[in-house]
Structures are given as C-alpha cells and as structure tokens.
Amino acid sequence: MSKKILVLPGDGIGPEIVVEALKVIKRLQDDFGLDVELQSGLIGGCAYDAKGQPLPEETLLLAKEADAILLGAVGGYKWESLDISVRPEKGLLGLRSGLELFSNLRPAILYPQLASASTLKADVVSGLDIMIVRELTGGIYFGQPRGIKTLDNGERQGFNTLVYSESEIRRIARSAFEIAMKRDKRVCSVDKANVLECTELWREVVTDAVSDYPEIELTHMYVDNAAMQLVKAPKQFDVMVTTNMFGDILSDCAAMLTGSIGMLPSASLDANGKGMYEPIHGSAPDLAGKNEANPLATILSVSMMLRYSLGETKMADRIDSAVNQVLDDGIRTYDIFTGGLTKVSTSQMGDAVTAAL
Numbered sequence: 001m002s003k004k005i006l007v008l009p010g011d012g013i014g015p016e017i018v019v020e021a022l023k024v025i026k027r028l029q030d031d032f033g034l035d036v037e038l039q040s041g042l043i044g045g046c047a048y049d050a051k052g053q054p055l056p057e058e059t060l061l062l063a064k065e066a067d068a069i070l071l072g073a074v075g076g077y078k079w080e081s082l083d084i085s086v087r088p089e090k091g092l093l094g095l096r097s098g099l100e101l102f103s104n105l106r107p108a109i110l111y112p113q114l115a116s117a118s119t120l121k122a123d124v125v126s127g128l129d130i131m132i133v134r135e136l137t138g139g140i141y142f143g144q145p146r147g148i149k150t151l152d153n154g155e156r157q158g159f160n161t162l163v164y165s166e167s168e169i170r171r172i173a174r175s176a177f178e179i180a181m182k183r184d185k186r187v188c189s190v191d192k193a194n195v196l197e198c199t200e201l202w203r204e205v206v207t208d209a210v211s212d213y214p215e216i217e218l219t220h221m222y223v224d225n226a227a228m229q230l231v232k233a234p235k236q237f238d239v240m241v242t243t244n245m246f247g248d249i250l251s252d253c254a255a256m257l258t259g260s261i262g263m264l265p266s267a268s269l270d271a272n273g274k275g276m277y278e279p280i281h282g283s284a285p286d287l288a289g290k291n292e293a294n295p296l297a298t299i300l301s302v303s304m305m306l307r308y309s310l311g312e313t314k315m316a317d318r319i320d321s322a323v324n325q326v327l328d329d330g331i332r333t334y335d336i337f338t339g340g341l342t343k344v345s346t347s348q349m350g351d352a353v354t355a356a357l
C-alpha cells in the first residue's frame with residue numbers, strides 16, 4: 001500500500017523550496033518506483049489567513065493519518081503583530097505536540113565541497129559530522145505557567161517555566177543512544193546542572209538510562225561550554241542530546257559551521273518512527289519570492305524522511321549522492337557561493353538535483 005506524505009509548504013520561502021523537493025519525489029516515483037501518495041495542507045500564516053488559525057483542525061487530522069510530513073517553513077513580518085496564540089509558529093508547535101514528535105534530529109554535516117563556505121577555518125570543520133538530538137515537546141517552550149503579568153507596583157513581569165519529567169528525559173536519552181549506536185557510539189548530554197534543578201534531574205536520568213547501552217560512551221557538558229566547544233573544536237562531538245531551548249540554539253550554531261543554514265535538514269520523530277521533516281531554517285522573509293533560497297535542506301529532508309520513516313534507504317542514498325554530485329559540479333545557490341563556481345537560483349538547484357538523480 002502507498003505510504004502517505006502530507007506536504008505543508010507554509011509561508012515565505014516555504015512554497016518555493018518545497019516545490020523543488022517535490023520535483024525530486026516525482027523523479028523517484030517516475031523512474032525508481034517510489035510508492036507514495038501526496039496530500040497537501042495549510043499551516044502557519046497562510047492557514048491563519050485562510051482559516052483564522054495557524055493549525056486548522058483538518059491539517060492536524062491529515063497529519064495524524066499520514067506516514068510522514070514534509071514541511072517548508074512558517075512565519076513572516078505580516079503576522080508578527082498577531083496575538084501569540086495565533087501566530088504562525090504556534091501552528092508548528094501545535095503539530096509537534098499534537099503528534100508527540102519529541103525527538104528532533106538535526107545533523108550538522110560539512111560537505112567537503114563546502115569547507116571554504118564555512119566561517120571557520122577548513123581544518124577545524126572538514127569532516128564534521130554531528131547529530132544534535134533536541135527534545136522537542138517539553139521544556140521551557142511548553143512549560144506552564146507562562147505569560148506576562150502586572151505586579152503590584154505596576155511593573156510588568158514576563159515568566160516561563162522550565163519543566164521536564166523523568167519519563168520525558170528518559171525517552172529522549174534513549175532516542176539519542178539508539179542513534180549513537182548506528183554511529184560512533186559517543187553521546188554528550190548538554191545541560192546547565194550547576195544552576196538549574198530541572199537539568200540536574202536531566203543529568204541524573206540520562207546517566208541512569210545509559211546503563212541499558214553499555215557500548216555508549218556518555219559525557220556531560222554545560223551548555224555555555226558546549227557553545228564554546230562547538231566553535232572551538234566541533235569534531236570532538238558525535239551525538240549531542242539536550243533540552244528544547246538549548247538544542248534550538250546549539251543547532252543553529254552547528255548549522256553555521258557547515259557553511260549555510262540552507263544546507264541542513266531535520267527530522268522530528270514520535271515513539272514509532274513517524275516523523276515530520278523540515279529544513280532547520282525559517283521562512284526567510286528577506287528571500288521570499290526571489291527564487292534565491294537554497295532548497296537543499298528541504299531536499300535532504302526528503303532523504304531523511306525516506307530513511308527514518310518510510311524504510312526506503314536506497315532512495316535516500318540516491319538523493320544524498322545526487323546532492324553530492326551537484327556540489328561536485330560546482331553548482332551553488334548564493335548562500336554557499338564562493339566564486340569561480342556556477343551560481344544558480346532555487347529552481348535551477350532543484351532541477352540540477354533532479355537531473356543528477
């Protein structure tokens with residue numbers, strides 16, 4: 001039976017980059033027998049405009065029925081002044097929590113062809129291959145109570161809550177250990193256990209959970225040091241596991257090591273391997289409509305989808321090889337262009353990958 005993919009282009013550059021990923025899927029369907037059925041839906045600002053909410057009921061329903069979800073990006077200037085409860089980003093958070101997509105995999109891989117596109121020295125980043133496993137449905141982004149209140153003296157006070165239960169910590173730790181078992185078997189857990197009780201518990205539970213994985217080498221690092229080490233000696237890391245907010249920040253930092261945020265895919269998985277796949281970047285309103293954005297992060301998200309949710313490893317390998325081929329051929333969007341190569345648009349990059357397939 002065909003596997004169902006729900007496609008959610010979203011806002012800004014979302015629709016432009018998703019179209020390129022769809023060209024790749026179509027080529028795999030036409031020429032290599034990929035058996036998938038595509039559906040589409042609204043999320044984010046465009047959903048708010050059409051339906052009055054960033055995550056319409058029908059989108060959540062389609063997402064629950066799908067085997068995997070491909071998302072572009074959400075958000076933009078137009079919706080910034082809306083009440084926080086209906087802002088585009090709420091749609092994304094709602095989808096992640098509604099589907100219990102608690103494990104966010106964010107690889108930071110430096111393609112050797114792009115070593116000179118990184119802001120760090122080539123010898124510091126060449127060969128870089130880190131997997132950041134970010135907890136996605138808990139922590140301070142979801143904790144209650146939260147809000148802005150007015151104190152007795154008339155001053156306003158903003159507050160959020162960092163909260164993790166033992167079971168939430170244990171399942172993300174196990175997810176990281178499972179991934180590390182397929183890699184170099186080294187996991188660095190990142191916390192702020194010297195200051196935050198919540199992450200003191202995090203460290204205790206992660207340390208306990210590793211006893212089921214005797215082959216894993218587990219280390220711990222405070223988040224401030226981890227940020228420093230990521231730019232100082234990033235190749236020391238294999239898998240990093242951390243909380244929602246720390247992972248959000250560290251993965252953008254790791255992204256830049258690779259040359260461009262436009263290169264990095266991500267997967268958000270539930271306990272059964274169902275997942276949502278999206279580039280790690282946002283809707284880049286500064287690029288929207290210009291046909292300049294790099295679609296490779298979205299195309300590589302399709303590769304991750306085939307690998308992690310659809311069991312189509314060979315098809316995923318085909319996409320990875322095609323992307324490598326295109327980079328070998330010197331084809332670059334503006335964000336990874338370093339001169340002496342061929343500068344292409346979003347759609348030309350999608351065509352080049354499709355041709356390389």
Ligand code: NAD
Nearest residue numbers: 073074075076261262281282283284285286287293294335
């Ligand atoms: P962003 O990731 O959209 O952009 C940051 C910078 O990276 C910009 O200079 C942009 O031009 C560049 N960039 C992003 N994607 C690129 C690509 N594919 N190719 C080349 N360059 C690229 O982050 P931001 O500017 O902080 O946020 C813009 C909007 O996106 C906001 O509304 C934010 O809330 C939203 N956002 C959405 C997601 C998501 O949908 N998952 C993630 C982050 C931010």
